[in-house]
Amino acid sequence: MRLVLLGAPGSGKGTQAQRLQAHFGVPQVSTGDLLREAVAAGSALGRAAKAVMDAGQLVADDTVLGIIRERLARPDADRGFILDGFPRTLAQADGLAALLRELGRPLDAVVLLDVDPDALTRRLTGRRSCRNCGRVFHLVSNPPPAGELCTSGAPHELFQRDDDREETIRARLEVYRERTQPLVEHYGRRGLLRRVDADGSLDEVQARLEAAIGRS
Numbered sequence: 001m002r003l004v005l006l007g008a009p010g011s012g013k014g015t016q017a018q019r020l021q022a023h024f025g026v027p028q029v030s031t032g033d034l035l036r037e038a039v040a041a042g043s044a045l046g047r048a049a050k051a052v053m054d055a056g057q058l059v060a061d062d063t064v065l066g067i068i069r070e071r072l073a074r075p076d077a078d079r080g081f082i083l084d085g086f087p088r089t090l091a092q093a094d095g096l097a098a099l100l101r102e103l104g105r106p107l108d109a110v111v112l113l114d115v116d117p118d119a120l121t122r123r124l125t126g127r128r129s130c131r132n133c134g135r136v137f138h139l140v141s142n143p144p145p146a147g148e149l150c151t152s153g154a155p156h157e158l159f160q161r162d163d164d165r166e167e168t169i170r171a172r173l174e175v176y177r178e179r180t181q182p183l184v185e186h187y188g189r190r191g192l193l194r195r196v197d198a199d200g201s202l203d204e205v206q207a208r209l210e211a212a213i214g215r216s
């Protein structure tokens, strides 16, 4: 099973990727994690990537593709992979297609975790963090239990992080939508796109994902 997973911030993409990894026995390949690993290991690609990142620039597509190529050569990827965080542009999608064609391992599907922006904004703007213990709650779905005290012995002191403010969330979603829409259309034209409704519990969304992948 060879997949690309696309999803907005807050869509639960990371959690679902881990669940798919456990369910299908194929690794989640996160290009962000791979870059950090390569830099930490000091490989030739890692050193090249570090020099670019230290200069405050984006790592070149060829470098990322080289890192993906190395990752897919590991034995645990024999049965497939779940690519997370790549591609983000049409040029990267073309580069990925060329690499996978060369390896004789084309994509089976591109899964989009589809969220209603208003529902997602409501969900994320309900988040509150405790100033003292750092725990994250939700005003509606996960409030602090009545009478529960924080580590200090006083009640939790909840506040809203800047990241969770409505205007910040809407701006991030807009950036995501603009950047992802061309990929959605690109993979749609190739018959690879599977849309999965990502509103619901983790279990509900996982069941929809597995059904969508099973049809591909």
Ligand SMILES: [Zn+2]
Residues within 6 Å of the ligand: 130, 131, 132, 133, 134, 135, 149, 150, 151, 155, 156, 157
């Ligand atoms: Zn607390």
